[in-house]
Amino acid sequence: MTSANDLIALIRFVLVRTSHPGNIGSAARAMRTMGFSRMELVTPARFPSPEAVAMAAGADDVLEAAGLHGGLVDSLAGSNLALGLSARRRGVNLPEISPREAAAQVLAAAARGEQVALVFGNERTGLENEELARCHAMVRIPSVDDFSSLNLSQAVQVMAYELRVALLGEDLPPPPVPQDAEPLADAAQMERFYEHLAQMLDDIDFHKGRAPTTIMLRLRKLFQRAQMDERELRMLHGVFADAQRMAKLARRD
């Protein structure tokens, strides 16, 4: 059985000819939040750099382990599948897939034990055609036509996010029960709650001669929807009791 970590170890993020070291740092942070750590840099304008460290916001391990390469081919060594992130492009004869499809293909390849590269071009010019020619498919993030350029680290974030969602797949972590969660009220508790609510409405003379049926039905729908826990139920019982106390005092004389 392949674990998520085994798959993750097979996936690298390749940044090609990055101009701004801050973007390398932001990309490292984006990768790290989604559990990825293997970064390969192809002829970055400046690296290492304090700007990269600043923008990594603690993902220093990713930067420190990053490989430095003189060309794209080097950075792809050992990989079986390379996907190039790119805006739509004329004259490139590559299949165009969405980030979600890409994530599925990447995980399928990794599950077969293959190494995979996600390749991101220069901030302004993207990937050159001859760089794309090293890729097996082009991943297009579905931006709008009149404003299509994502920041480099944003593109990394979207791709890393889709990979993480795909990795989490069906085996999503069990529903997050906070340690201090109160148990949800059960059906019997809810029935006692509605009885108390109905009695309180009578006591404060809410119905004024009308039949209470419709009102109680609407209140039931409302409170069922809220899925209250036991603490909330106790709180509302307390409110009802005080309203009843006032009603009783009001009727004293």
Place this chain on the structure above:
Amino acid sequence: MTSANDLIALIRFVLVRTSHPGNIGSAARAMRTMGFSRMELVTPARFPSPEAVAMAAGADDVLEAAGLHGGLVDSLAGSNLALGLSARRRGVNLPEISPREAAAQVLAAAARGEQVALVFGNERTGLENEELARCHAMVRIPSVDDFSSLNLSQAVQVMAYELRVALLGEDLPPPPVPQDAEPLADAAQMERFYEHLAQMLDDIDFHKGRAPTTIMLRLRKLFQRAQMDERELRMLHGVFADAQRMAKLARRD
């Protein structure tokens, strides 16, 4: 037939107490790449700012049209559904949904003609509990536990991306509007509801000297979760008014 643009016009991105103006610019760019343009700012540390313009990379229209607000409630005016982006949190009794689920809920609400807010907290501290108490659900981006903090604009990018993918999907939510559906209460109506609730609790002497803050926070969470419509709100206003009437009678002498 509802067009994508009609839906998009109903969706706002709310940035609360943003420290770095550059992040406001990056968020504007991230929104704009995915076709969104309505940004509301709640007490940003600095705005307008040349750093915001620089990072917007051409999404100046988003910045220029951004609303400035003194508090979260203002920024939510007219909205029927508010989703707060947040890391997992103890003691917050809100449903936790994924960005993908959130996108589906947002589009379903917009398809019913409801206005929707996506709420992003401060870079370092996120959303305060009392800000989350104005939200109907918490959206958690599935980051890894040991490095969970996305940059603000990255969180905006992920959410905007999921919305765009959902918008593009064939599966535009079918209009699930029963003919007799009441409109959901908007943020201003909910605020008036909470004011009335708080006043009623005072009048029936529910607090008995304790500070009302925690109780009100819990009640807010409960009723936000219930996503009440206007008819339900009217009904509860009626109940509160009768409880107050009893309390007044009780104090007659």
